[in-house]
Amino acid sequence: MTKDFGQSASFYLSGLLGAGLSKSPDSYEYIAYQNLFIKGTQKYDLVTRNFIGDATGDYSHIYQAEGDDDKGSTEAKDLDAINSLGDLDKTYINQGSIYYAEHPQYKEQYKEKYEKQYEDLDKIMSKAYDNGVISTQTWLKDGLHADGYYLSEKTSLVFDGKSWLNLKEYQEKVDPNFTWTTTSSPEVMQGDHAVDHINPEKLTLDLLPKLDSELNSGATGTDSGREIFLNYVPYTYKHHSAQRTINIHLPNGEVKTVSQKADTKQPVFTVFTLPDARNDKLASQETGNWTGGEWAEYDAPVVAGYTASQPTVSAKTVTGDTQNETIDITYVASEHTSHVKLVDNDNKTIQDTPVMGKTGETANVSVTVPKGWQLKSTTTQTVTFTRGATVDEVTNKVTYDDWSENGKHTFDKVDVPTVPGYTASQNEVPATEVTSDMTDQTIDISYTANSQTIHINYVDSAGKIVHTTTITGKTGETVSLDLTVPDKYQLANGQQLPTTYTFAAYNGDVTIDLTHKVVxxxxxxxxxxxxxxxxxxxxxxxxxxxxxxxxxxxxxxxxxxxxxxxxxxxxxxxxxxxxxxxxxxxxxxxxxxxxxxxxxxxxxxxxxxxxxxxxxxxxxxxxxxxxxxxxxxxxxxxxxxxxxxxxxxxxxxxxxxxxxxxxxxxxxxxxxxxxxxxxxxxxxxxxxxxxxxxxxxxxxxxxxxxxxxxxxxxxxxxxxxxxxxxxxxxxxxxxxxxxxxxxxxxxxxxx
Known part of the structure; x- marks a missing residue:
């Protein structure tokens, strides 16, 4: 015979550890619970009392009732309890009553094993009346404060009648086009996403049992139930502070101190999971990354004449393992080189004596005038004339006498010193008659460096000159040399080719010792x-x-x-x-x-x-x-x-x-x-x-x-x-x- 039947599915929406969601904290009316079914027909064996063959069902009409058949049932057009789940954290508050899901994977042993935890959780949740799914004040053990929470895609589960899947796994298996709307959260565990909205209407149709052969064996017309477990993950921040002290020891003895304090925090997630076949652990903790803490880069003050031991202190990220640090920056006097230069009348450098030392140091300088040179000397000759003056006391007119001995004074002849290697602009300053109408005279004598020529002779081991290079210049001049060893010869042991030559007043030829090149x-x-x-x-x-x-x-x-x-x-x-x-x-x-x-x-x-x-x-x-x-x-x-x-x-x-x-x-x-x-x-x-x-x-x-x-x-x-x-x-x-x-x-x- 053909028999009518109602195929039903128990559908629950639960929160933490299976806690049912209700409209208010004082109500035990679980709006998240629905017993849904559809109507259909299937052949029925009166002897064996079993359904046989394929069943037909009408999915265009979905009914809701309190029992497993159509008695008192009404067609569920809106599915209020399910379809109103869209904005989860704006509608529901966890209620204290605990619901234990009934499905094949759930064992009685879980209830016994975790009954005490359930009771403790019931007490905490019964006090949670804040707006939101779970009170942020009552998540942790002993009522400690939680800094935030989010609805977890990774640990929220869907039971589809056979096995538990997390939201992402369920989406990929049942309907690739199904989407969970994710939102941003200040903190989310690695590999997880925060979910703030679901599509309950689509979810309802996907979770209804299908009338196929796999449901025919029981012939009861009932299914073991569907359930969504929404898992909210709370987190608290672990805080840490560390200070870096930078002491700058300035050269004048002053110590300048710079303090850098950094505060960092690390989220600690408390993960409560539904006890099922995949996990028998009720609670665990995961930590995130330390954020927010950094010591900024610091540039040491620049002090002229001194070098800092550490010009820049690099920026550093502060984590929970970072300890207080002290950095001392000291200054070292810089090396300096000054020069004492002797110059000729053309302002050409004749000798350059470097003077080396450090900032703040007193250096001893010893300079010797080069051979053939002398420091500039000055010869001064003075002649004085006198004369009388008569003042008329009535008219105040002054009458002057003649200068005394006018025309009888002379400036003596001066012989110009001879400087080897140089030629004076004049050899002498002749004697000059001095008269009273003459003004002061200054005569400058300058010296010009003489031209010089030397020969660089390359001499072999037998004393034979094998090559000669002629070098020209002037006294006091240093010329650069670009010398090469003659072909088929090499420098004797200890011999080097000079790269410069300075002409003195008297110069001799230079000998370069060579030996035959042997290959x-x-x-x-x-x-x-x-x-x-x-x-x-x-x-x-x-x-x-x-x-x-x-x-x-x-x-x-x-x-x-x-x-x-x-x-x-x-x-x-x-x-x-x-x-x-x-x-x-x-x-x-x-x-x-x-x-x-x-x-x-x-x-x-x-x-x-x-x-x-x-x-x-x-x-x-x-x-x-x-x-x-x-x-x-x-x-x-x-x-x-x-x-x-x-x-x-x-x-x-x-x-x-x-x-x-x-x-x-x-x-x-x-x-x-x-x-x-x-x-x-x-x-x-x-x-x-x-x-x-x-x-x-x-x-x-x-x-x-x-x-x-x-x-x-x-x-x-x-x-x-x-x-x-x-x-x-x-x-x-x-x-x-x-x-x-x-x-x-x-x-x-x-x-």
Whole structure:
């Protein structure tokens, strides 16, 4: 069957902790309470006694009644109790009677738990008859005064039948176009707004229950109720005062005091919240920002000649944590510099003596007249004439006699002093006859500074003048100098270039000491293995140095003509590697003066080098002295040994590389830095065998590194030369072999 029903919703508007709003403090007629319903039809199961299916409802007519059905109901056209809620703080006063909202989230335990607080609050609120929602005099515990309050958007709640939402959350959920009118308030908690007006008509329609499936289960036609909890947040001010005292200690001993007092306040909000599922805390406190307190900026008095220790005391915001402060400002006498100037007749400064001190200080000044100058002097000569006068006592006429000795007086000649470095405008003041009709005379003698010339000589370490700068000026004049060090030179240690020069009466030339500028340059050393061939003649201590005829013919004419018997270039050599590094290079002399330590290294050990044939060597050319340079070994030997065995003269010379002789000389200091370590290549030679010797063909090198230390010992810096824009030299590593000459007397015996 289809059954009519009334769908109702209990609607309450409550204040602090659920206190009902009433028209007057003496009335318990809750104007904020309404039982609203609409009429409709829905199918009804007589067996199960349940509504089934979808219900229909007429929302165009809203009724209000005291019960849950339409008995005694009237159509609510104006909804006075609800629609009159617009201007909240102009209409209602909290009444002492307490209403506990009935909704699913509310538990009986809250009533029991907070009953005492409710009773205390009831007592406070029952005395609140001031115009406004809540009396500002009775908010705080023990009746303490509250400085203000506001209706809170953040903590005021709406119960929509399911859950509690604050005003903003409810607006966003139910109707984005719904607005709470907010107003300004002297104090509002952070993140909150003050509300002063709502739209109750719109709110009523939004809060009425809808006839949908979620309300059908009970089939009672009643809803659990709607409620708006309006929460008013009171606040009191916490006050704090702090004083800043500024003591100004003036230089005359007076102390001036400036006091700055600042009062600041901080709002303390007491937040009462409705006990619900989201919050079981009845009251809490939040604090706002301190406002209103500041110490102004202060500028210390300006006292001429003194400096304040703190010219400005900055402004400062005063908060509740700010303590009293005392600032002392003192004054320090300022530094001053005065000048005692000696000037010439042209008012040009000759000498400037600074005098330094502080305000109020007495300074001692000592000024010496510069050499060549003297203080201006004055010579005064005076001549006096006299004459008689006769007065007629009747007519009072005065008759004068002639001046005494007129024409017999003179001003003596004055010789003008000589001032070195200056020329006087005249050398003397001649003697002058003085007559009675002459007036006083003043003769000024002035001096003109002489022109001066000096030379600034740049001198190297050898005493040679490498550059000269000529400076001109006048006596007493200070000229600015713009000097530069000559190219490729640098100042000697302790030497500086002057920036000014003052001409005196007598001036000498100025000497600037220089040294050659030395820079680092990249350099290369080509490592050459040189084969030095020596011939032992009659067990000479110093064997003769010989090169083969073939090698001699291959030498450049420049080497042949040089007769440099110390030249490594005269010997056959093999390039085995390259070293690179830096050298210190003299830019003036264009030469290397030393090695640096950053050279690469090369190991030349472990190699075997074949020596020239013995017979070719002993028939070779001498290179061991300037006299024997380029001459045949055999011819020179026979020249100095005419009594030699005829066989040496007539027979052909032969030779072999001797192991014994070579080892002997290698062990001596003759070639202490050579790098050979042994001999190799066994050659059959009867003579060598007969005398306990061994004929070999090659030498071996020791495992030794060629590095910067070896270069410093064995390569002269003068051996570097420019080759294709690069500094280069040959590093000659000598391998030595000593040969023994012999002749063959017959086919069986060698000697």
């Amino acid at each position: 680092q340059r990249e350099a290369t050393a080509d490592v050459q293995i040189g084969l030095i061939t020596l011939v032992d003649l009659n067990d000479e201590i110093d064997p003769a140095t010989v090169v083969t005829q073939t090698h001699w013919t291959q030498l450049d004419d420049e080497i042949k003509d040089s007769k440099d018997y110390n030249s490594d270039k005269a010997f056959p050599s093999v390039k085995v590697g390259t070293l690179t590094g830096h050298v210190n290079y003299d830019l003036v002399d264009n030469k290397v003066v030393s090695f640096t330590d950053d050279w690469t290294s090369l190991n030349v050990g472990g190699q075997t080098y074949k020596m020239p044939d013995g017979t070719e060597v002993v028939n070779g050319v001498l290179t061991d002295s300037e006299d024997a340079w380029g001459k045949s070994l055999k011819e020179q030997f026979l020249k100095y040994y005419p009594d030699a065995d005829p066989d040496y003269v007539n027979r052909a010379w032969h030779g072999y590389l001797s192991a014994n002789k070579t080892n002997e000389i290698v062990a001596s200091d003759f070639i202490s830095d050579y790098l050979q370590t042994g001999l190799a290549g066994n050659e059959s030679n009867t003579l060598a065998k007969a005398i306990g010797d061994q004929a070999v063909t090659a030498v071996k090198t020791v495992n030794k590194t060629i590095d910067s230390n070896w270069l410093k010992r064995n390569v002269q810096t003068s051996e570097f030369s420019e080759r294709d824009g690069q500094l280069r030299t040959d590093a000659f590593v000598a391998l030595v072999g000593v040969y023994v000459p012999y002749v063959e007397k017959n086919s069986h015996t060698n000697d």
